[in-house]
Amino acid sequence: MLRPSDHIDSAHANPGDDVREIRLSLGGWLRWAWRQITSMRTALILLLLLAIAAVPGSIFPQRSSDPNGVTQYFADNPDTAAWLEGFQLFDVYTSVWFSAIYLLLFISLVGCVIPRAKHHWDALRSAPPATPQNLNRLPAHLTARMPGVSPDAAIAAAESVLRRDRYRVRRYDAANRLTVSAERGYMRETGNLVFHVALVGVLIAVGLGGGFGYAGQRVVVEGQAFTNSLIAYDSFSPGRFFSDATLSPFSLRLDKFTTRYEETNVNAVGQPIDYTADVTIEQRGEEPVGDVIKVNEPLNIGGSDVYLLGNGYAPEVTVRDAAGSVIYQEAVPFLPQDRNLTSVGVVKLPDGLKQQVGLIGFFYPTVNEGHAGASFSMYPDLLDPMLTFNVYVGDLGLNDGVPRSVYALDTSKLTKLTGTKTNLPSLELRPGDTAQLPNGLGSVSLETVKRFASLDVHRDPAQGWVLVFAIAAVAGLLTSLFIPRRRVWISVREQADGTVVEYAALARGDDPTLSAALTHIANAHGSNLGLERD
Amino acid sequence: MTDTLSQFSVLSLYSAMAVYAIAFIVFTFDLARGAGREANAAAASDSIVQSTGEGSTATLTRVRAEAATRSTSRGRLARIAMALTWLGFLFQLVATVLRGVAASRVPWANMYEFAMTGTLIITLVFLIVNLKWDLAFVGAFSTGLVLLLLGLSATRYYVEVVPLPPALQSYWLVIHVFVATLGTGFFALGFALSLTQLLQTRREHRTVDAKPTRLAWMSRLPDSAQLENYAYRLIIIGFIFWTFTLIAGAVWADKAWGRYWGWDTKEVWTFIIWTIYAGYIHARSTRGWRGTRSAVLAMVGFGSVMFNFTVVNIYFKGLHAYSGLN
Numbered sequence: 001m002l003r004p005s006d007h008i009d010s011a012h013a014n015p016g017d018d019v020r021e022i023r024l025s026l027g028g029w030l031r032w033a034w035r036q037i038t039s040m041r042t043a044l045i046l047l048l049l050l051a052i053a054a055v056p057g058s059i060f061p062q063r064s065s066d067p068n069g070v071t072q073y074f075a076d077n078p079d080t081a082a083w084l085e086g087f088q089l090f091d092v093y094t095s096v097w098f099s100a101i102y103l104l105l106f107i108s109l110v111g112c113v114i115p116r117a118k119h120h121w122d123a124l125r126s127a128p129p130a131t132p133q134n135l136n137r138l139p140a141h142l143t144a145r146m147p148g149v150s151p152d153a154a155i156a157a158a159e160s161v162l163r164r165d166r167y168r169v170r171r172y173d174a175a176n177r178l179t180v181s182a183e184r185g186y187m188r189e190t191g192n193l194v195f196h197v198a199l200v201g202v203l204i205a206v207g208l209g210g211g212f213g214y215a216g217q218r219v220v221v222e223g224q225a226f227t228n229s230l231i232a233y234d235s236f237s238p239g240r241f242f243s244d245a246t247l248s249p250f251s252l253r254l255d256k257f258t259t260r261y262e263e264t265n266v267n268a269v270g271q272p273i274d275y276t277a278d279v280t281i282e283q284r285g286e287e288p289v290g291d292v293i294k295v296n297e298p299l300n301i302g303g304s305d306v307y308l309l310g311n312g313y314a315p316e317v318t319v320r321d322a323a324g325s326v327i328y329q330e331a332v333p334f335l336p337q338d339r340n341l342t343s344v345g346v347v348k349l350p351d352g353l354k355q356q357v358g359l360i361g362f363f364y365p366t367v368n369e370g371h372a373g374a375s376f377s378m379y380p381d382l383l384d385p386m387l388t389f390n391v392y393v394g395d396l397g398l399n400d401g402v403p404r405s406v407y408a409l410d411t412s413k414l415t416k417l418t419g420t421k422t423n424l425p426s427l428e429l430r431p432g433d434t435a436q437l438p439n440g441l442g443s444v445s446l447e448t449v450k451r452f453a454s455l456d457v458h459r460d461p462a463q464g465w466v467l468v469f470a471i472a473a474v475a476g477l478l479t480s481l482f483i484p485r486r487r488v489w490i491s492v493r494e495q496a497d498g499t500v501v502e503y504a505a506l507a508r509g510d511d512p513t514l515s516a517a518l519t520h521i522a523n524a525h526g527s528n529l530g531l532e533r534d
Numbered sequence: 535m536t537d538t539l540s541q542f543s544v545l546s547l548y549s550a551m552a553v554y555a556i557a558f559i560v561f562t563f564d565l566a567r568g569a570g571r572e573a574n575a576a577a578a579s580d581s582i583v584q585s586t587g588e589g590s591t592a593t594l595t596r597v598r599a600e601a602a603t604r605s606t607s608r609g610r611l612a613r614i615a616m617a618l619t620w621l622g623f624l625f626q627l628v629a630t631v632l633r634g635v636a637a638s639r640v641p642w643a644n645m646y647e648f649a650m651t652g653t654l655i656i657t658l659v660f661l662i663v664n665l666k667w668d669l670a671f672v673g674a675f676s677t678g679l680v681l682l683l684l685g686l687s688a689t690r691y692y693v694e695v696v697p698l699p700p701a702l703q704s705y706w707l708v709i710h711v712f713v714a715t716l717g718t719g720f721f722a723l724g725f726a727l728s729l730t731q732l733l734q735t736r737r738e739h740r741t742v743d744a745k746p747t748r749l750a751w752m753s754r755l756p757d758s759a760q761l762e763n764y765a766y767r768l769i770i771i772g773f774i775f776w777t778f779t780l781i782a783g784a785v786w787a788d789k790a791w792g793r794y795w796g797w798d799t800k801e802v803w804t805f806i807i808w809t810i811y812a813g814y815i816h817a818r819s820t821r822g823w824r825g826t827r828s829a830v831l832a833m834v835g836f837g838s839v840m841f842n843f844t845v846v847n848i849y850f851k852g853l854h855a856y857s858g859l860n
Contacts, residue, residue, distance in 0.1 A: 047812055054802055065798055271697060458793065
């Protein structure tokens with residue numbers, strides 16, 4: 001059967017069939033289920049269900065694209081969140097129900113494509129079908145009288161005209177008439193099959209790529225380097241079949257990070273114009289080479305792509321104990337909080353001072369003071385930088401084995417010594433400044449301010465295939481929608497008053513230009529025989 | 535210089551809106567008085583024509599309405615409205631080009647600009663399609679929609695010319711976004727035709743049942759089957775563009791965000807729209823779904839396109855946060 005039974009072109013099912021099959025064996029049931037799932041109606045309903053099922057993923061934050069949003073949602077609405085979690089609404093696109101829909105859809109698709117491919121294969125190798133008895137019943141039909149033209153000449157001309165239009169042609173002659181049957185546009189069904197097979201290809205390639213690939217995130221401060229290995233990453237998400245061996249061996253150093261902000265356009269002062277990361281790459285056994293990573297220009301290193309996804313400031317902080325010896329010196333990445341890069345960062349000092357000390361810092365690249373006395377940054381570039389610290393002492397909570405974020409300080413077991421609601425003001429530091437910590441604990445200095453880049457390293461071995469299948473799908477779609485498949489018949493009869501030629505055409509699938517095409521064939525046939533139109 | 539040019543752009547856009555407003559009114563009058571009278575006469579002759587020539591030559595007659603419709607002349611009001619739409623289009627074209635020149639880049643980098651270019655394309659698709667078929671009866675919808683969107687974006691979404699942030703500095707901005715507006719243009723017209731088709735089907739049923747109908751004026755428009763064919767042919771073109779938008783977007787996302795697909799809210803909705811229209815195309819060849827049901831799908835599809843452009847842009851959190859609004 002060419003199409004599923006509920007296809008608009010197919011004949012109505014015979015109700016008698018159902019009656020006979022009322023008592024079904026197991027095999028019968030399976031056949032029935034298979035027929036249901038591969039029917040066009042089921043495929044259509046699954047397709048629409050898929051569209052509906054995708055909606056919640058845009059309403060609720062998803063772990064895949066917005067993990068912080070999920071955490072926030074749990075904090076804001078704990079009750080609803082737990083309930084939503086039960087329906088996997090924070091992981092919609094990997095949920096059981098979403099997967100069930102698209103897997104069923106693809107099973108339905110494969111079940112539809114296989115018999116159609118077989119049928120098409122047969123059609124490609126067979127001749128056009130016999131000419132129908134009554135051509136005037138067909139959707140497009142024309143008749144012409146051609147006195148003085150012999151039937152043999154007329155049918156020969158018909159054959160050559162159709163062949164020239166790249167029809168596949170076959171003669172079917174009977175006693176009372178000579179006919180040709182012709183068909184074209186086999187590419188329409190070929191394109192249709194290619195499109196659907198390519199979609200399966202996309203799905204498989206996406207699955208394989210996700211399984212064998214990986215994605216790692218790493219914050220690098222100017223002057224720092226990291227090697228492409230598991231321990232180097234701040235966060236790392238491997239595919240199901242990932243193995244360490246696929247990490248291409250290279251190291252990357254961030255030499256310099258340059259930003260440019262709009263300065264002249266009053267409507268956009270401070271808007272970022274350009275981010276450039278100058279890096280040095282060293283691959284195993286090769287000389288180090290300099291290169292550049294920009295926002296829309298990732299760098300491919302040995303099959304992995306390195307992307308520039310974020311940046312910010314990393315003030316270089318030195319802490320000395322009461323005796324003046326350095327116990328801590330690091331460039332600390334501060335997370336940007338707004339478009340003028342007011343940034344927040346944390347310094348944890350578990351050892352080296354009399355007490356455990358935690359510092360919560362605010363960094364303002366261009367500091368300004370608001371009406372209420374609170375500081376803020378008024379421009380993202382380093383025009384007038386200032387760093388402030390609130391000092392906490394007590395238990396940093398690092399010894400109980402629970403993993404802690406380096407960007408957050410758990411103040412539940414800490415006492416605040418400086419800043420609001422204390423007797424002491426926050427420590428204020430400009431580059432080169434040193435401030436004393438309270439209680440004679442020691443001192444803290446701001447040496448310089450560096451920049452950091454947050455880099456993503458990705459590898460997806462199948463993504464080239466995803467693109468290939470996607471392009472194949474578009475090519476298939478174009479052919480299947482715009483190449484008309486049609487059958488044309490030309491019949492020649494000899495009557496008392498001369499030769500009568502009938503032209504008829506039948507579209508297979510949507511074909512808005514069927515009639516025009518038939519008219520064109522009839523005209524070409526006339527010209528071929530040397531006839532003029534009235 | 536930038537300011538002067540963008541001020542001229544705004545001026546030209548307001549002129550375009552004024553002209554569209556007049557065109558809208560004329561189109562509406564035309565609908566009320568006799569749109570497509572001749573078109574339908576031709577459509578009615580959509581039957582098998584048998585012609586027998588005399589003498590020694592073959593006389594061949596065209597069969598379907600398709601070709602015939604093209605040659606029919608429009609009513610006077612429709613002609614005036616079409617001319618006004620062309621005029622409005624030219625004003626809007628100037629406005630859009632000036633905005634691009636003022637910003638020294640393509641004029642579709644924020645919501646205001648996207649609305650401006652998008653409605654320009656909707657109008658262009660309407661005008662071009664009308665060179666082929668007489669769809670002047672869609673004019674009231676087309677100019678009305680364009681006016682509404684332009685009015686909304688000029689008053690609510692207007693932003694001054696600002697440079698492109700690093701994430702948008704890519705030639706994919708030119709390709710991906712432009713093809714998306716092209717797709718939107720075809721879907722918009724498809725929506726209008728599907729809506730007309732639904733109303734027409736309703737009128738036809740009531741007429742068959744000999745019941746009174748307030749849609750009698752629609753008897754002058756093409757019949758529902760013909761409307762469905764028009765809608766289908768426009769929507770499949772839109773679908774091709776949308777498919778391309780999806781793929782180009784994935785290629786760009788891979789360059790800019792480090793992954794080709796991540797279920798970002800805008801990606802989700804682009805996928806949903808693609809799926810709905812894929813459903814529409816299948817519905818047309820499924821028994822029981824051709825006609826009214828597939829028309830409803832086409833309308834839901836364009837509803838989603840509009841939802842994606844407005845609600846998703848402004849209220850949904852995601853990476854496509856380029857509305858330029860704060």
